[in-house]
Amino acid sequence: MSDKTVAIQIKTNRGERYFYGFGKGGRVQTAWSLAGAKLFLAAQVPAVVINALKDKKKKFTIVEICDPTEPLLNERRIFTFALERKNARFEELRLVVDKGCIDEVRALLNQWDELDFGIPF
Template sequence: MIDNKRAVALLIKGHEKRRYFNSFGKKNRLCTAWSLAGAKLFLSKERKEYQAVVKKLDAKNVKYKVVEISTINDTDSSTDDLLFIRRIK
């Protein structure tokens, strides 16, 4: 049996290295994470929280990419959960 779990993250452009959206800090400053472990994951692009963040990023003229993250747990094999990342936008 294969069980899929999906989420989306926002990859912030403009940094030398990969940075992911984490939150807005004091005075609405953009806070980023160095890896997916610190990134804010959204369960769906249709959720109000995701749409509010994208609207704020667009207002601040921040360039970003939407990255789809999914895990596949294949219980028929002996492997652990696998992590797949796919850029959407």
């Protein structure tokens, strides 16, 4: 069973709107944005709603609603990984500096300049 959230997007002569429900006389009610839309689980979109929209000759699509936190979690993983790598490299540099090997320090710093972690510090 799918746990993805979906909404029904209806094409109107004034643009795309989102299904909200049925009003008096079975009229289709729509919302301007997803905030007012009726949301369904992908596996449980009622056939009654789909059939009623088809009977009324409405043009519609079922759109998947993304979880806004998912990209943020991915960005956090990338940032955490880059930060851990950078900290490991600083520890490596500290050990080399403690040994007093200036040529090795220069080689490490030159090597690191070629790498871009995407971190502003």
